[in-house]
Amino acid sequence: xKNTNPKTSQLEHSKAKVELYGRYLSIxxxxxxxxxxxxxxxxxxxxxxEGIYENDAKGSPIIALDCIRHHFFSNNNSxxxxxxxxxxxxxxxxxxxxxKVDRVQKMGSKIYRPDNVKVxxxxxxxxxxxxxxxxLVSKTRDAKGLFFIDPFGYKAIKPDDxxxxxxxxxxxxxxWLPIAHMYRFADSAVRxxxxxxxxxxxxxxxxxxxxxxxxxxxxxxxxxxxxxxxxFLKDLKIFVDTFILExxxxxxxxxxxxxxNIRGYAKMLESxxxxxxxxxxxxxxxxxxxxxxxxxxxxxxxxxWAFLDSAEYRTNAELYLFGLENGFLPKHTNDILxxxxxxxxxxxxDGKPVRxxxxxxxxxxxxxxxxxxxx
Ligand SMILES: C[S@@+](CC[C@H](N)C(=O)[O-])C[C@H]1O[C@@H](n2cnc3c(N)ncnc32)[C@H](O)[C@@H]1O
Numbered sequence: 608x609k610n611t612n613p614k615t616s617q618l619e620h621s622k623a624k625v626e627l628y629g630r631y632l633s634i635x636x637x638x639x640x641x642x643x644x645x646x647x648x649x650x651x652x653x654x655x656x657e658g659i660y661e662n663d664a665k666g667s668p669i670i671a672l673d674c675i676r677h678h679f680f681s682n683n684n685s686x687x688x689x690x691x692x693x694x695x696x697x698x699x700x701x702x703x704x705x706x707k708v709d710r711v712q713k714m715g716s717k718i719y720r721p722d723n724v725k726v727x728x729x730x731x732x733x734x735x736x737x738x739x740x741x742x743l744v745s746k747t748r749d750a751k752g753l754f755f756i757d758p759f760g761y762k763a764i765k766p767d768d769x770x771x772x773x774x775x776x777x778x779x780x781x782x783w784l785p786i787a788h789m790y791r792f793a794d795s796a797v798r799x800x801x802x803x804x805x806x807x808x809x810x811x812x813x814x815x816x817x818x819x820x821x822x823x824x825x826x827x828x829x830x831x832x833x834x835x836x837x838x839f840l841k842d843l844k845i846f847v848d849t850f851i852l853e854x855x856x857x858x859x860x861x862x863x864x865x866x867x868n869i870r871g872y873a874k875m876l877e878s879x880x881x882x883x884x885x886x887x888x889x890x891x892x893x894x895x896x897x898x899x900x901x902x903x904x905x906x907x908x909x910x911x912w913a914f915l916d917s918a919e920y921r922t923n924a925e926l927y928l929f930g931l932e933n934g935f936l937p938k939h940t941n942d943i944l945x946x947x948x949x950x951x952x953x954x955x956x957d958g959k960p961v962r963x964x965x966x967x968x969x970x971x972x973x974x975x976x977x978x979x980x981x982x
């Protein structure tokens with residue numbers, strides 16, 4: 608019989624989770640490798656799990672080591688200096704009497720690792736280890752860091768911890784939250800409380816203060832959390848993005864991705880759109896679920912027109928950023944514009960002829976888009 612226990616067998620939605628992580632990591636290594644000034648990259652996988660599951664599926668630590676090895680061999684045998692921390696405080700559910708992290712160490716040792724990649728293994732509580740990780744990145748010159756926070760639950764997670772991880776400006780955070788569970792208990796945790804509800808209440812209070820809204824669905828819950836995280840981290844100029852994983856209605860998870868780096872953010876969107884080419888929004892095991900409801904696909908064009916309408920003109924740089932902030936790639940904005948050429952005009956602000964839309968990262972061109980007046 609098929610093993611459907613998520614603790615010993617990696618289920619399909621978790622595969623999508625580590626696939627997204629792997630895709631992002633390879634892009635992250637490429638960007639930082641080419642940006643010569645980065646002297647060390649830290650990867651902190653603080654809930655690293657079993658390594659390899661009973662169905663032979665690879666967990667996040669193995670995905671990361673594979674990705675580094677691949678980067679090394681595809682880049683003339685070179686990779687940036689990397690330090691990885693694999694941490695997990697749990698005993699294996701697959702092998703009796705063995706810590707999960709010891710399995711990771713054993714399995715990881717079979718994967719080729721360049722000499723300038725250091726790997727350390729810990730069995731600490733997340734709450735104790737994450738401050739040490741923050742300290743290490745902040746004390747290391749010209750360093751960048753990526754936190755991968757993948758608990759089963761959410762009890763150990765506080766929004767303020769995420770803030771602390773991002774404070775130095777050199778780090779990015781992947782945070783996975785069990786949304787269906789949080790959504791189901793949010794209302795009662797806040798209004799009446801029940802045994803064990805305290806962490807959820809504190810989590811929501813930290814983000815929403817005293818006025819916690821009514822959440823209409825797990826997706827609404829994700830959107831409202833995302834919006835509040837943006838406000839919560841506004842002074843640090845952090846981009847926040849989400850990606851939904853859905854096994855069935857009672858198993859909905861969401862990635863919250865945090866970065867201050869616009870290129871990292873754009874690359875994350877590209878990774879999302881490659882995992883979910885039709886919507887860039889998530890991965891659903893049951894393709895019929897509401898996550899893929901067609902009506903949800905149609906919001907962006909009207910937002911874009913409203914954005915153009917709300918000012919005399921918008922520049923190509925503004926349209927680039929607006930697309931990203933709404934979870935869309937330059938190609939989506941370009942497609943909408945191309946299909947509606949009669950609705951607007953484009954003029955050069957730099958005196959040069961205009962031959963395109965120039966909606967791209969750090970474009971050298973400066974052009975303005977203006978809605979044409981409809982009679
Ligand atoms: C969802 S699993 C991680 C899966 C892993 N990322 C993978 O891809 O295989 C969560 C892990 O967190 C560990 N864990 C739970 N609470 C923890 C805590 N407070 N500190 C450290 N590890 C914890 C559990 O033992 C479990 O292995």
